Amino acid sequence: MTASLAPARAASNTLPILGPERPEDGRLVAGLIERAFGPGRYAKAAERLRERNAPLLDISFVAWSGVRLVGCVRMWPIHVGGTPAVFLGPFAVEPEFRSLGLGATLIRRACAAAGEAGHRLVLLVGDGAYFEPLGFTRVPPGRLVLPGPVDPARVLTLALQPGADRDLRGAVVAG
Numbered sequence: 001m002t003a004s005l006a007p008a009r010a011a012s013n014t015l016p017i018l019g020p021e022r023p024e025d026g027r028l029v030a031g032l033i034e035r036a037f038g039p040g041r042y043a044k045a046a047e048r049l050r051e052r053n054a055p056l057l058d059i060s061f062v063a064w065s066g067v068r069l070v071g072c073v074r075m076w077p078i079h080v081g082g083t084p085a086v087f088l089g090p091f092a093v094e095p096e097f098r099s100l101g102l103g104a105t106l107i108r109r110a111c112a113a114a115g116e117a118g119h120r121l122v123l124l125v126g127d128g129a130y131f132e133p134l135g136f137t138r139v140p141p142g143r144l145v146l147p148g149p150v151d152p153a154r155v156l157t158l159a160l161q162p163g164a165d166r167d168l169r170g171a172v173v174a175g
């Protein structure tokens with residue numbers, strides 16, 4: 001009998017458990033990111049915002065299926081036009097745990113935690129088709145300058161406080 005090449009689908013009764021990322025999770029997170037994106041596949045602009053920066057672990061989340069880390073989303077301190085904000089990414093889920101809503105749950109959880117921690121705005125570089133249903137909106141082209149080339153249609157924000165995404169202008173920088 002030929003073994004199926006399709007990845008095994010995670011059973012709904014083994015839905016992963018979320019928790020904040022801990023310092024000791026870094027190696028497993030790096031492995032998941034490497035498998036999901038391959039080496040050097042990040043948008044350069046996003047990587048500029050992460051290098052020489054440190055993730056905000058209290059609002060970065062990982063998903064566990066038993067002892068296996070199967071999902072992650074990281075948040076980073078940035079400034080947008082001189083105002084503090086958080087940058088979201090990378091964001092990945094292991095293939096056999098996809099399309100179960102885990103990705104959306106990670107995004108909602110991290111953004112809710114950011115809001116509770118007092119952050120006002122989340123910015124990311126990603127697909128509107130995925131993130132707009134989660135509440136993110138496009139920044140009008142020409143308003144923000146990221147530290148590298150980026151398709152303006154992929155620059156998305158989520159206001160965590162009313163009006164925090166209004167009239168955004170200026171440089172997006174790490175820290």
Ligand SMILES: CC(C)(COP(=O)(O)OP(=O)(O)OC[C@H]1O[C@@H](n2cnc3c(N)ncnc32)[C@H](O)[C@@H]1OP(=O)(O)O)[C@@H](O)C(=O)NCCC(=O)NCCS
Pocket residue numbers: 036037091092093094097098099100101102103104105125126127129130
């Ligand atoms: C993006 C990712 C994290 C989503 O994880 P997930 O747990 O499957 O997410 P959800 O279950 O909430 O949503 C799944 C749905 O989103 C869709 N989707 C995934 N990536 C998408 C994208 N880039 N654009 C539009 N839709 C997308 C899937 O097709 C799926 O649709 P379906 O339910 O009709 O099958 C996962 O696909 C992944 O790790 N991809 C590789 C890394 C990556 O691209 N990260 C995002 C960078 S911005």
